[in-house]
Amino acid sequence: MAKEITILGEKIEPGKSYQIKIDIARLHTRTKIEVPVIISRAKKDGPCVLISAGIHGNEVNGIEIVRQIVANKFNVPDAGMIICVPVLNVFGFLIKTRQFPDGKDLNRVFPGSKNGSLASTFAHVFMNEIVVHADYCIDYHTGGDDRFNYSQVRISKNEEMLDLAKVFGAKFIKYSSHREKSYRESANKLGKKVLLFEGGKSLDLDRYVTKAGITGALNVLDFLGVKKFPANFSPQIESTSQVIFEESKWVRANHSGMYRSILRNGEAIKKGAVIGLITDPYGFFEKKVKATATGYIICLNHSPIVNKGDAIAHIAISG
Template identity: 75%
Template sequence: MPKKITILGEKILPGKTYQIKTDIARLHTRTKIEVPVIVSRAKIDGPCVLISAGIHGDEVNGVEIVRQIVADKYNIPDAGIIICVPVVNVFGFLIKTREFPDGKDLNRSFPGAKNGSLASKFAHFFMTEIVDHADYCIDFHTGGDTRFNYPQVRISDEDTKTFNLAKIFGAKFVKYSSQREKSYRASAVACGKKVLLYEGGKSLDINTQVTNAGVTGILNVLNALGVKEFPSSYNPFIEEEQVIFNESKWIRANASGMYRSVVNNGEPIAKGDVIGLITDPYGFFERKIKSPVSGYIICLNHSPIVNQGDAIAHIAIQNEDS
């Protein structure tokens, strides 16, 4: 007798796929904001994997990754359940902004409260009605503003199983990253979930390299968990050289002006190498920005104009045992 499973008030039967539209809040115009949740259950029991994106409404690369998973029917499991939420923050997605309508960052509002602010109430709903069912969570993000993140997976410290899944995901960079207070990842980990947080690209941008790495990473994980088994001809893509790190350094502009990067994202850099040039618009001033450390570039600022103190590059310092 199959186990009875109910998600968002819907009985989830074996071998069925459901698109459930949640209606938990309205705009000030009283307009409903519905968040589609796609739930697919196999006829065979197995783990539940939650794949989500768009906690920040302007991070559309992740939305595209989850969209492709659903469009190509990779979300139909052979065992267990796959839950896809392509756009968590529909509010922000509608107007291409990071925040919730109340001005709060949803990813600083978890685990939320039943009677809190709009963002807090939504976070509480997401945790209790959706995340609670999951065993594994894969969440997709991008760099903010003009900062482009090279594909990377972030995980919590001292969790061997999550680390192994991060390696299987296949991104070039895996970062042991401290959990931000009140973030979705911190709250899900506190509830015993195994969480992979993928960072790739920049806000309000879709990049093929980033989306391909994200889609392939999902397939690698689903295959490893036995949730979605692919034929023997399936060739999972894993970067030949994966860099594991827990220490990184932001490099900031030492002057204001026009900015031009002279390095490539994802590549190694040595201490003293020039990262970029800052000039004035008139041709009288030029200043080089050099790296104070050796490592790998995992994020570059794509803005052509910077102010003194702006973050222009993020460098991963490789662990000795990776």
């Protein structure tokens, strides 16, 4: 007999797919806000993989990744169960902001509480109704504002997670400690294996990032035996030379002005090398910005105007 699974009051039968809604809140206009959860369970037992995005409402690239996974039916498993939540923070997505309508960052209120703020209540329902069923979680993010992250996976430092991250296939793998009260921290405490993907920037779609994000999920599903893809299927490890790192360093603007980057995201860089130029708009000065470490560029600020102290580039320090 297959294990009995009930999610948000709905019995999830083997061999069936569901679209259920987390329906916990109304806006001040009395408009009901529903968060669709797409669940697909195989006849055969196996692990449960939870694929989510949009915990920050303006990180649309992740939403597009999960949307494509669903649209292409990659979420229909051969074994186990796949749960997709393309837009966790529907509230923020509606008005293109990172936060919840109560001004809270959803990713800083986990695991939430039953009678807390709107964000906190939502986190509580998500943890207790959805996350609790998962064995593996893939959560998609982008850089904040104009900071464009090269596709990378962030994990806890252990061998099993490293193997999974390698399977995912993004060029960069970062060991990163958990941010307090984040989804990743709370899921980890429940023993879930969490892969956090970072790629692209807010309010932007980038097809290379989308491809890396989808490919990663399919690689993991295939590896776990949840969904098998033919050997000649497009998902392939993106890069044969993956860079694993723990330390990283931001390069900050040494002046205020207009900024031109002269390097490409993802490339290797030596300490002291010029990475960009800051100028005034009148043609009087031009200042070089130099790399403060040797490593790889994993994030570039795309903003053409910077203030002194702004983060311009992020360098992964490997080995």
